[in-house]
Amino acid sequence: MSTVQTTGPAREIRDRFGFWRRSYAMMAKEFIQLRRDRVSFAMIIAIPVMQLLLFGYAINTTPHHxxxxxxxxxxxxxxxxxxxxxxxxxxxxxxxxxxxxxxxxxxxxxxxxxxxxxxxxxxxxxxxxxxxxxxxxxxxxxxxxxxxxxxxxxxxxxxxxxxxxxxxxxxxxxxxxxxxxxxYNPAAESRLNIVPGLVGTILTMTMLIFTALSVTREIERGTMESLLSMPIKPVEVMIGKIVPYILVGFVQAFLIVNIGVFLFGVPVLGNLFLLAGLSTLFIAANLAIGYTFSTIAQNQLQAIQMSFMFFLPSILLSGFMFPFAGMPAWAQYIGECLPLTHYIRIVRAIMLKGATMPNLRFDTLALAILMLVAMTIAVTRFRRTLD
Missing domain, CATH: 3.40.1710.10 (abc type-2 transporter like domain)
Structure with a gap:
């Protein structure tokens, strides 16, 4: 039994019709998948609106009061x-x-x-x-x-x-x-302001992404079932995932500070051991927040989206790019809830002012509280996953 092959204009019309039919099917499939992924769909709508309103009112390059x-x-x-x-x-x-x-x-x-x-x-x-x-x-x-x-x-x-x-x-x-x-900066050199802030900014970005992908990666690779079958507590899982990245973050901070000192001429007037200890606290706080995102997200894409949704306000509302004191009061309250705000104050104070621990008590306590809150939420969320 032979098949009839269509040639000429009829075959061209059929191929063209098939192309648009298959493309339409793929588009319909993507819209259905997007509708089912409610977290991503909500971020598509909420993120630009929230950021436009937030930053449009909060950012002020000519600060007053x-x-x-x-x-x-x-x-x-x-x-x-x-x-x-x-x-x-x-x-x-x-x-x-x-x-x-x-x-x-x-x-x-x-x-x-x-x-x-x-x-x-x-x-x-x-x-x-x-x-x-x-x-x-x-x-x-x-x-x-x-x-x-x-x-x-x-x-x-x-x-x-x-x-x-x-x-x-x-x-x-x-x-x-x-x-x-x-x-502390009599010549008003911008690098003395920017480079210490970059220490916290780079650590925030890398630490959030590292740990935000930790749990979702286990789920997508299928290794979470093996992990859940082990006699291990949620706190132990969290510590096991966070501690290695604390060491990674500490190495990053060491490299950034040394590059700032030797290439950009940024002084370190304060105690290096104090800077190292408070940097470790800051790294742990960011890792705990990233781990919390990983327990909320359903896949790695959502985890990255949550990380950047947190990272952008951290840059703009922490005092890194714009004067913190020049923002309205409600924006300063939001900024106080961000670990980067307190760490930028700490690293600038230690490197440029020679500040000691009594000068940094408030920001150190704020970092510790933010870390404990994030860890509590992460453990609670992970326990629900176990159940």
Whole structure:
């Protein structure tokens, strides 16, 4: 029995019709699969909307109302007028008033304030005598973007604001001298700000992806059934998967810091052992978060999507790319829930300021709490998988 072969125009029409029919079938199959993968479908809709609204309102390259401290060595009308004039520039927000130089320095070193204003004793008397005393403004220049705009607003604005206190009519020359001192990065070199932040950023990206794929990889390879049949507890599984990557992360941090020091000239003024210990804590916190994602995701694609959904806010809301203090309060609350926010403060403070553990207590405690919360969620989720 012979088959009839179609040739010519009829065969061409049939092949063309078959091409579109098969392509339509594949498209229908993909839409059905996407509809069943609810997590990925939700991310397609939610991620761009959430990120546009979040970053559009939160990111501000000209920060205002930056936390500041004042070392008030005399309580006079002129001193209060100066502080009010500085606040009226909208760049300064005085949250601490200290009477001790050491406390003044510790606030700057710990990152609790970005600016410190020192009004010396006998300042008003010297102004009225025409001695032109000095008003010291110290700035934490580890973030040059946040410091430069505020320091540039000092002279003329303060002079105009004090006109009614010293004279009537057009203001003459500035009745006192403003000495602006940019600490920790006096030349405002961007690499001193960027390179320490890159330590945390690179570790966040790699650690999240490593562990986010750990459980989902076991499921897709079919080895999870063998793992579940073993007499092992969820905590033991988590520790076994996290500890090797802690060592990997520690090696990465060591390489990045050494490259920053020898190639980019970034100083390390603080204790290296303190930096190593807190880096290990930060690595463990990111690994715990990545492991949590791996217990939620159903496949490796979802795990990677969750990792990048967490990674992008970490970059933009942590103070790495944009001044943290310049963000609105609600965005700062979100940023405080990100391990990278606290680690960037830690690594910049140790490398550029020579900060010690008492200066870093808040950020260290925050990292530990975030790590414990992530580990608790991960163990709980993995236990449900076992059930």
């Amino acid at each position: 930056l936390p500041s401290a004042v070392l008030l060595q005399e309580d006079s009308d002129l001193a209060r007028s100066i502080l009010k004039a500085l606040e009226n520039t909208a760049y300064f927000r005085f949250v601490y008033e200290v009477h001790d130089v050491d406390e003044f320095d510790n606030l700057l070193k710990s990152g609790k304030v970005l600016f410190g204003v020192e009004i010396p004793r006998g300042f008003e008397r010297a102004v009225r005598r025409g001695d032109k005393p000095a008003l010291l403004v110290a700035a934490d220049a580890t973030d040059p973007v946040a410091a430069s705009s505020a320091l540039g607003s000092l002279g003329m604005i303060v002079q105009t604001a004090l006109a009614h206190d010293l004279y009537i009519g057009d203001p003459p020359a500035m009745p006192f001298e403003i000495r602006a001192h940019a600490r």
